[in-house]
Amino acid sequence: MPRRESFRTSGILVLALAAALGAQGPARPTAQPPADDQILKDAIGAQQSGNTDAAIRGYEKYLAAHPDNPIALSNLGAAYAKNGRYSDAITQYKHALKLQPSNAPVEMNLALAYYKIGEAEEAAPIFEKVHRAAPDQFQPTMLLADCWLAMGKNKQVVELLDPIAQQRADDLGVAYLLGTALVRDNQVERGQVVIDKILRNGDSAEARLLLGTTKLNGNDFAGALEDLSKAVALNPELPDLYSFYGLALLRTGDTKGAAEAFRRELAANPNDFNSNLQLGALLKMDENYDGALPYLNRALQVRPGDLGVRYQLATIEFAQNNVEQARAQLEAIVKESPNFTEAHVTLATVYYRLKLKAEGDRERAIVQRLNAEAQEKQPGAVAK
Amino acid sequence: MKSTRTKSKARLSRRDILTLAAGAGAARLLGADKADAAPVFEEVPPSVSGITWVHENAMSPERYLPETLGPGCAFLDFDNDGWMDIYLVNSGPSDFYKPSQPIRNALYKNNRDGTFTDVTEKAGVSGGTFGMGVAVGDYDNDGWPDIFVTAYGKCILYKNNQDGTFTDVTKKAGLETPGWTTSAVWFDYDNDGHLDLFLCSFVDYGTTEHMSCGDNKLGRHYYCIPRVFRGTASYLYHNNGDGTFTQVQKGTDIEKSLGKGLGVVATDINNDGLMDLFVANDTVQNFLYVNRGKDKNGKWQFEEMALAAEVGYSDGGRARSGMGVDAADVFNSGYQDLFVANVDQEMFSLYRNQKNETFRDVAHANGVAQSTRLLSGWGLKFFDYDNDGAVDLILSNGHPDDMIENYSAQVHYKEPILLFHQEDGKLRDVSAESGPAFSKSWSARGLASGDFNNDGLIDILIATNGGAPVLLKNRCGAGNNWLGLKLQGVKCNRDAIGAKIRWSAGGVVRSRLKNNGGSYLSSHDPREVLGVGKADKIDWVEITWPQPSGKVRRIENPPLNRYIAVSEA
Numbered sequence: 003m004p005r006r007e008s009f010r011t012s013g014i015l016v017l018a019l020a021a022a023l024g025a026q027g028p029a030r031p032t033a034q035p036p037a038d039d040q041i042l043k044d045a046i047g048a049q050q051s052g053n054t055d056a057a058i059r060g061y062e063k064y065l066a067a068h069p070d071n072p073i074a075l076s077n078l079g080a081a082y083a084k085n086g087r088y089s090d091a092i093t094q095y096k097h098a099l100k101l102q103p104s105n106a107p108v109e110m111n112l113a114l115a116y117y118k119i120g121e122a123e124e125a126a127p128i129f130e131k132v133h134r135a136a137p138d139q140f141q142p143t144m145l146l147a148d149c150w151l152a153m154g155k156n157k158q159v160v161e162l163l164d165p166i167a168q169q170r171a172d173d174l175g176v177a178y179l180l181g182t183a184l185v186r187d188n189q190v191e192r193g194q195v196v197i198d199k200i201l202r203n204g205d206s207a208e209a210r211l212l213l214g215t216t217k218l219n220g221n222d223f224a225g226a227l228e229d230l231s232k233a234v235a236l237n238p239e240l241p242d243l244y245s246f247y248g249l250a251l252l253r254t255g256d257t258k259g260a261a262e263a264f265r266r267e268l269a270a271n272p273n274d275f276n277s278n279l280q281l282g283a284l285l286k287m288d289e290n291y292d293g294a295l296p297y298l299n300r301a302l303q304v305r306p307g308d309l310g311v312r313y314q315l316a317t318i319e320f321a322q323n324n325v326e327q328a329r330a331q332l333e334a335i336v337k338e339s340p341n342f343t344e345a346h347v348t349l350a351t352v353y354y355r356l357k358l359k360a361e362g363d364r365e366r367a368i369v370q371r372l373n374a375e376a377q378e379k380q381p382g383a384v385a386k
Numbered sequence: 387m388k389s390t391r392t393k394s395k396a397r398l399s400r401r402d403i404l405t406l407a408a409g410a411g412a413a414r415l416l417g418a419d420k421a422d423a424a425p426v427f428e429e430v431p432p433s434v435s436g437i438t439w440v441h442e443n444a445m446s447p448e449r450y451l452p453e454t455l456g457p458g459c460a461f462l463d464f465d466n467d468g469w470m471d472i473y474l475v476n477s478g479p480s481d482f483y484k485p486s487q488p489i490r491n492a493l494y495k496n497n498r499d500g501t502f503t504d505v506t507e508k509a510g511v512s513g514g515t516f517g518m519g520v521a522v523g524d525y526d527n528d529g530w531p532d533i534f535v536t537a538y539g540k541c542i543l544y545k546n547n548q549d550g551t552f553t554d555v556t557k558k559a560g561l562e563t564p565g566w567t568t569s570a571v572w573f574d575y576d577n578d579g580h581l582d583l584f585l586c587s588f589v590d591y592g593t594t595e596h597m598s599c600g601d602n603k604l605g606r607h608y609y610c611i612p613r614v615f616r617g618t619a620s621y622l623y624h625n626n627g628d629g630t631f632t633q634v635q636k637g638t639d640i641e642k643s644l645g646k647g648l649g650v651v652a653t654d655i656n657n658d659g660l661m662d663l664f665v666a667n668d669t670v671q672n673f674l675y676v677n678r679g680k681d682k683n684g685k686w687q688f689e690e691m692a693l694a695a696e697v698g699y700s701d702g703g704r705a706r707s708g709m710g711v712d713a714a715d716v717f718n719s720g721y722q723d724l725f726v727a728n729v730d731q732e733m734f735s736l737y738r739n740q741k742n743e744t745f746r747d748v749a750h751a752n753g754v755a756q757s758t759r760l761l762s763g764w765g766l767k768f769f770d771y772d773n774d775g776a777v778d779l780i781l782s783n784g785h786p787d788d789m790i791e792n793y794s795a796q797v798h799y800k801e802p803i804l805l806f807h808q809e810d811g812k813l814r815d816v817s818a819e820s821g822p823a824f825s826k827s828w829s830a831r832g833l834a835s836g837d838f839n840n841d842g843l844i845d846i847l848i849a850t851n852g853g854a855p856v857l858l859k860n861r862c863g864a865g866n867n868w869l870g871l872k873l874q875g876v877k878c879n880r881d882a883i884g885a886k887i888r889w890s891a892g893g894v895v896r897s898r899l900k901n902n903g904g905s906y907l908s909s910h911d912p913r914e915v916l917g918v919g920k921a922d923k924i925d926w927v928e929i930t931w932p933q934p935s936g937k938v939r940r941i942e943n944p945p946l947n948r949y950i951a952v953s954e955a
Binding site (some may be wrong): 004221222223224253254255256257258284287289290313317320321333343344345346347348350351355362366369373 | 531613614669670671691693694696698700701702703704705731744746747748750751755758759760794795796
């Protein structure tokens with residue numbers, strides 16, 4: 003199943019920065035006809051007072067009459083983002099930027115929306131543009147570094163952060179990103195120096211989280227659990243911590259503990275993609291489909307179009323005997339992702355259930371081909 | 387470097403960083419000592435049982451894959467004295483291994499007092515090939531169990547001479563089979579009254595040169611993951627009824643399906659009276675061969691439909707490393723459910739029969755998936771260990787890579803066995819409360835079930851790779867009542883494979899299909915023990931014999947807590 007966990011993993015340390023930047027206040031309206039002006043003002047008021055749902059309704063109503071108002075578009079995007087509807091937010095920001103191509107705050111919000119849904123490759127060029135325009139701004143620089151790290155551009159991260167690390171010798175975030183990039187770039191000795199600097203500050207939840215998530219990525223699940231358990235003991239409020247702690251528990255066999263961890267993460271951040279997906283998948287395996295659906299739907303809201311989530315939803319349709327719906331969803335998935343073997347497997351089963359033997363056999367052949375191709379890539383000798 | 391002085395303060399070392407970068411772990415948790423309660427299963431040591439035979443796995447620096455797959459084991463009553471004897475399979479000479487000392491299989495006669503005597507040489511069943519597994523069946527319907535040994539290289543059929551000795555009749559029977567065979571099962575697919583033979587074929591391992599997958603992180607050869615080998619077709623032999631067999635898989639889905647078979651169970655998934663086959667494959671999809679009978683050309687056909695039946699892949703659509711299998715009517719629905727064990731992180735599957743030739747994986751809902759996430763499963767068995775009438779489950783485990791602990795902190799080479807008890811229609815992991823045997827770890831492979839002391843409580847025998855077999859005596863103190871049946875077919879196959887048993891006690895009617903095979907490389911006590919819980923009588927037992935007779939025999943008020951023989955005649 004396609005995953006983007008590594009980006010979120012590396013992004014932990016700068017999420018707080020992103021959250022701060024993401025709270026762009028609603029822009030004020032210019033002169034409008036009295037009635038519409040009041041709708042916009044009310045929406046802004048609602049947004050400022052934290053009533054995001056009312057703000058969204060107001061902006062949407064206003065934009066129905068004034069579809070090209072960049073302020074309303076931008077503010078609506080911010081409101082959507084606040085509710086975890088990042089895809090909708092991106093649509094609004096893009097529309098606003100078409101009208102005002104040089105609006106830096108909107109650009110930043112667009113990049114942040116991409117960043118939040120794990121689209122590092124979309125976010126990075128925008129952060130890079132912001133960084134070049136204002137190289138002294140710390141937050142866009144850090145976010146850019148994190149995106150590059152997620153994209154495997156380790157050398158660029160080192161080049162970007164080396165000078166900053168000298169200026170901000172005590173900044174843990176810089177040290178983490180730089181140290182990780184150095185280690186991943188096989189500059190282990192230099193990486194050690196940077197990370198030792200972190201360790202000199204003593205045991206911290208952040209350090210344990212970094213160690214734990216890196217071990218998770220390396221499939222050292224027991225080691226990850228040890229570090230993440232310590233992180234939980236040191237600071238259970240650390241953003242994203244319970245999401246990764248849940249993963250470590252899951253991979254080491256404690257399913258019940260994992261579910262509790264995911265629930266705890268979602269209590270603090272209902273839009274955490276990983277926790278929604280994993281908890282939904284666990285509930286699905288328990289045949290608790292009604293329980294699973296809200297989590298999977300929320301995950302899909304956070305990352306619209308995510309193939310892994312859509313596959314889970316399709317299998318629930320199938321398990322509930324909604325075979326035609328499952329068929330439609332799976333056909334769409336394999337069309338978008340022709341090498342998604344698991345989706346082909348389930349689609350074959352769906353076809354057989356529908357007595358469509360020829361289609362089932364066709365999918366089965368695709369599965370066999372994909373598996374054979376995958377096996378040929380396995381390390382080891384080629385069979386004689 | 388000065389930074390090393392900071393380690394104690396931070397409690398994180400430079401080595402932590404380096405190991406995490408390499409994706410390796412070092413920490414290992416020690417397992418806590420578990421139950422203090424009276425053991426449900428008690429390990430019988432060799433000093434008590436007299437079983438001193440030890441498996442030689444032939445582990446070499448090259449790490450040839452056959453070294454890590456064996457061995458199997460069996461409970462059988464070879465001398466028909468009513469007491470279960472034991473057969474153990476060993477490795478032996480092969481194209482990659484020349485033993486420095488003689489290596490042999492072992493047949494242990496039950497002395498009826500909890501001890502066993504090695505009678506291998508007299509019986510003439512010592513093997514002499516690189517053995518894998520064993521399947522016991524009365525292929526010639528003479529009332530005496532015969533032994534089939536699978537192998538890397540050369541299978542052997544030992545015909546029981548009815549005098550405590552056996553004769554190798556492999557060639558005469560037409561069962562000389564090339565390649566690498568693993569699990570085998572006797573069953574009567576065409577209901578002609580003679581047991582046929584299905585043979586799992588593992589991978590194409592080459593001829594004189596064998597695969598090397600290079601060196602691992604330790605700079606040593608390791609056991610290749612079977613993904614790198616080509617799959618092979620399994621074998622189906624038809625019993626001609628005259629002591630010979632004919633290979634008949636050609637033109638069927640059995641020939642067309644290239645797998646890497648490790649486990650097989652014969653069962654009837656759709657209650658049509660024709661025995662089907664569920665085959666566990668390593669790294670490719672499992673196979674479910676549904677017996678469709680004769681086609682219009684008179685050719686017997688099996689339809690491979692694991693994908694359609696949802697037992698080919700994981701719930702998430704992934705091919706896994708299937709090894710051990712079994713079948714039973716776990717949930718008393720009247721239909722056979724299936725089980726397959728896989729390697730760590732894949733979790734095992736318990737497939738509930740949906741009564742329409744499809745299944746649903748309910749392992750997670752039964753706690754099985756959670757308990758097996760870190761384990762690699764081989765021999766396993768559905769059985770009712772406490773005779774309460776509900777089907778329970780035992781799983782034996784062990785990772786195939788002897789160096790796994792160097793790469794993984796949470797997965798071990800030797801692993802514990804697990805016991806599940808059925809309560810309120812769900813399985814519950816009771817390993818922690820079932821005795822010290824469940825706190826220990828083994829490199830388990832084959833597993834056989836059988837009542838070696840005839841107390842009505844089914845015992846367990848586990849064959850370990852490179853070690854001594856583990857005999858677990860069932861000491862369950864539930865005090866439930868039971869009836870043991872030894873079925874003797876007359877028109878149907880003598881072992882009555884495919885018979886359906888129903889029994890009524892305490893207001894509950896239960897049923898059981900006499901499946902065959904299951905587990906991994908192993909063969910089980912052929913008798914059926916019917917648990918009735920606290921009921922103080924059994925109202926009736928009904929046996930529907932398999933075709934060709936299809937007769938129904940009903941026994942009113944049978945005796946309790948003893949074995950009885952029931953003949954089809």
